[in-house]
Amino acid sequence: MAELLTRGGSAPLILGFETSCDETGVGIVRGEQLLANEIASSVDQHARFGGVVPEVASRAHLEAMVPTVQRALKQAGVTLHDIDALSVTGGPGLAGALLVGAAAAKAYALAIGKPLYAVNHLAAHVAVDIVEHGPLPEPTMALLVSGGHSSILQVDDITSSITPLGATIDDAAGEAFDKVARLLQLGFPGGPAIDRLATQGDSAAIGFPRGLTGPGDAPLDFSFSGLKTAVARWVEAKQRAGEPIPVADVAASFQEAVVDVLTMKTIKACTERGVEHLQIGGGVAANSRLRAMAQERCDRAGITLRVPRAGLCTDNGAMVAALGAQLVERGLAPSDLAFSATSYLPVDEIRL
Numbered sequence: 001m002a003e004l005l006t007r008g009g010s011a012p013l014i015l016g017f018e019t020s021c022d023e024t025g026v027g028i029v030r031g032e033q034l035l036a037n038e039i040a041s042s043v044d045q046h047a048r049f050g051g052v053v054p055e056v057a058s059r060a061h062l063e064a065m066v067p068t069v070q071r072a073l074k075q076a077g078v079t080l081h082d083i084d085a086l087s088v089t090g091g092p093g094l095a096g097a098l099l100v101g102a103a104a105a106k107a108y109a110l111a112i113g114k115p116l117y118a119v120n121h122l123a124a125h126v127a128v129d130i131v132e133h134g135p136l137p138e139p140t141m142a143l144l145v146s147g148g149h150s151s152i153l154q155v156d157d158i159t160s161s162i163t164p165l166g167a168t169i170d171d172a173a174g175e176a177f178d179k180v181a182r183l184l185q186l187g188f189p190g191g192p193a194i195d196r197l198a199t200q201g202d203s204a205a206i207g208f209p210r211g212l213t214g215p216g217d218a219p220l221d222f223s224f225s226g227l228k229t230a231v232a233r234w235v236e237a238k239q240r241a242g243e244p245i246p247v248a249d250v251a252a253s254f255q256e257a258v259v260d261v262l263t264m265k266t267i268k269a270c271t272e273r274g275v276e277h278l279q280i281g282g283g284v285a286a287n288s289r290l291r292a293m294a295q296e297r298c299d300r301a302g303i304t305l306r307v308p309r310a311g312l313c314t315d316n317g318a319m320v321a322a323l324g325a326q327l328v329e330r331g332l333a334p335s336d337l338a339f340s341a342t343s344y345l346p347v348d349e350i351r352l
């Protein structure tokens with residue numbers, strides 16, 4: 001692997017593929033430098049179903065893959081033969097969607113004769129911040145909040161040591177945003193719509209419950225399904241009374257409840273363990289209120305906060321390339337091309 005590091009005197013050039021859900025992402029990084037991040041999304045094809053339809057997503061990945069790779073190479077100003085190593089999301093995610101990315105990455109790796117690293121999607125959401133803000137301090141606490149996951153992770157080494165400290169016991173944070181948006185008829189995906197609408201509402205208008213914050217509750221786990229039900233009951237009561245629904249106030253108050261619990265528990269994890277750096281990643285990290293509240297609370301607790309730009313928080317190929325680059329730089333072995341992508345992959349299994 002050492003020759004990958006030294007060839008041309010510059011860091012290795014990595015091509016990364018992401019297809020775990022509905023975005024076909026292809027990213028190119030050189031070491032810690034982001035060169036391209038091209039995305040083709042099938043989100044519009046799922047909107048009328050109110051959620052991602054796995055077979056539709058797989059088909060869309062198949063159609064988008066080659067053109068997205070070509071756009072990324074053009075954006076980076078490199079050719080396929082300049083690539084030193086490849087990386088691909090090996091899991092977790094939708095089985096069929098992952099399969100398309102894994103098959104494509106294997107085919108490109110074989111065609112150019114370069115090593116392929118199958119990586120964990122969740123670890124990649126954390127690693128992407130390296131191309132935004134430089135090397136991750138060790139240890140860093142990570143709050144990973146997406147459509148499928150909500151976890152507090154202690155990252156002692158992004159290539160080899162991630163320890164889950166807490167996770168949702170029911171809905172993921174993004175899933176709660178999507179379900180509440182559906183209830184409020186705001187379309188899919190719901191997070192961005194609630195984020196926008198909440199700016200016009202009063203976040204203190206309705207006191208929605210903060211899940212798992214009682215004295216006997218698991219201190220670092222999350223629960224959002226009770227909150228979702230509370231919003232549904234509140235809206236139903238208004239409807240029964242024949243009163244108008246103050247949609248912006250509901251959106252703002254719901255968002256406040258989610259963000260309050262996410263930041264409170266994550267900062268608690270940092271202070272209890274003496275971790276001075278916090279990184280937030282995953283689609284929900286694009287949320288403007290989460291970013292603002294996390295910054296306020298980190299400032300108060302003396303914690304340095306890192307959150308990548310919104311386009312690097314939602315699923316993308318750059319995050320996969322960024323993690324691949326770290327594995328290559330550590331001289332770790334690539335994956336056997338016989339690997340199978342897997343829909344279930346615990347976060348501490350950083351590579352396959």
Ligand code: KG4
Pocket residue numbers: 021145146147148149173174175177178189190191192195282283284285286287288313314315
């Ligand atoms: O990380 P991601 O792109 O895909 C998964 O791995 O799940 O996250 C998608 C999730 C969706 O649930 C979406 O509603 C949510 O991230 N999301 C947001 C925002 N932008 C995306 N949630 C709250 N506020 C946002 N601005």
Ligand code: ZN
Pocket residue numbers: 121125146147282283314315
């Ligand atoms: Zn994701």
